[in-house]
Amino acid sequence: MTMTTYRPRAVLFDLDGTLIDSIPDIQEALNDALAERDIDPFDRASVRVMVGGGTGILLERALLRRGVSIEDTERDRLVSRFLEFYEPRASRLTTLLPGAPEALAACRRRGMKVGLVTNKPAAPSRSILEAFGLLADFDLIVGGDAGPAKKPNPDLLLHAAERLDLSAGSCLFVGDSENDVEAARGADMPVAAVENGYTQLSMDEMAPTYRLASLHDLDALLEALPQV
Ligand SMILES: O=C(O)COP(=O)(O)O
Numbered sequence: 001m002t003m004t005t006y007r008p009r010a011v012l013f014d015l016d017g018t019l020i021d022s023i024p025d026i027q028e029a030l031n032d033a034l035a036e037r038d039i040d041p042f043d044r045a046s047v048r049v050m051v052g053g054g055t056g057i058l059l060e061r062a063l064l065r066r067g068v069s070i071e072d073t074e075r076d077r078l079v080s081r082f083l084e085f086y087e088p089r090a091s092r093l094t095t096l097l098p099g100a101p102e103a104l105a106a107c108r109r110r111g112m113k114v115g116l117v118t119n120k121p122a123a124p125s126r127s128i129l130e131a132f133g134l135l136a137d138f139d140l141i142v143g144g145d146a147g148p149a150k151k152p153n154p155d156l157l158l159h160a161a162e163r164l165d166l167s168a169g170s171c172l173f174v175g176d177s178e179n180d181v182e183a184a185r186g187a188d189m190p191v192a193a194v195e196n197g198y199t200q201l202s203m204d205e206m207a208p209t210y211r212l213a214s215l216h217d218l219d220a221l222l223e224a225l226p227q228v
C-alpha cells in the first residue's frame with residue numbers, strides 16, 4: 001500500500017467507532033424500529049458489528065440475522081422509521097472516544113484541514129458533533145447521503161478530497177473498520193486505523209497504512225511525518 005511520505009494537508013475522520021461510541025443510541029433506535037414489526041431486539045455486541053456500512057446496511061443485516069425477508073420498499077420504510085427514532089436522540093447515550101477532541105485540536109493547530117467522511121447521513125452526524133461542541137472543528141462534512149457510493153467504495157473519500165481542493169494522496173483518512181481501509185485503498189489515500197473499532201477483523205487482517213492505539217496517538221504520527 002502507498003505510504004504517506006509527507007505530512008498530510010488534511011485529515012479526514014470516520015465517525016462511528018472512530019470519534020464516537022454511538023452504539024447505545026443506535027441500538028435503542030434500531031430496537032424501537034424493529035419492535036413495531038415484532039422483530040426481536042439486538043444486544044449491543046451484535047449492533048457493534050452491524051454498524052459501519054450505513055443505515056440501509058444496518059437494517060439489512062438486522063433483518064438477515066432475524067431471518068426476515070421484506071421487499072425493498074418495506075426496507076426503505078424501516079430505514080426511515082429507524083432515522084425518525086435515531087435523529088432526535090443521536091447524542092443521548094453516545095460518548096466521545098478517547099482522544100477525539102485532542103486529535104481534532106491537534107490537526108487545527110497544525111493548520112490542517114479537517115473533514116468528516118462517514119456512512120451515517122449528514123444530519124445526525126452534524127447534530128452529534130454539535131452536541132459535543134466539535135462541529136466548528138470541521139471544514140467539511142460528507143455523510144453517507146452525499147450522493148457518491150458509500151464506503152468501502154472510495155467515492156466519498158475522493159469527493160471529500162475534491163471539495164477540499166486536495167489530491168487524495170495529500171489527505172490522511174482516520175477510521176476504525178475494514179470499510180474505511182478498503183475505501184482509502186481504493187482512493188489511494190493513506191489510512192490510519194484506530195484499535196477497538198466496530199469490526200471483527202484484526203489490524204493485521206485490515207492492514208492499514210498506520211495503526212493507532214487511540215486517537216491520542218494521532219498527533220505523534222503527524223509529527224513523525226516529514227513536511228513537504
Ligand atoms: O454505519 C454507519 O451509519 C456509519 O458508520 P461510520 O461513521 O463508521 O462510517
Ligand SMILES: [Mg+2]
Nearest residue numbers: 014016017176
Ligand atoms: Mg466507523
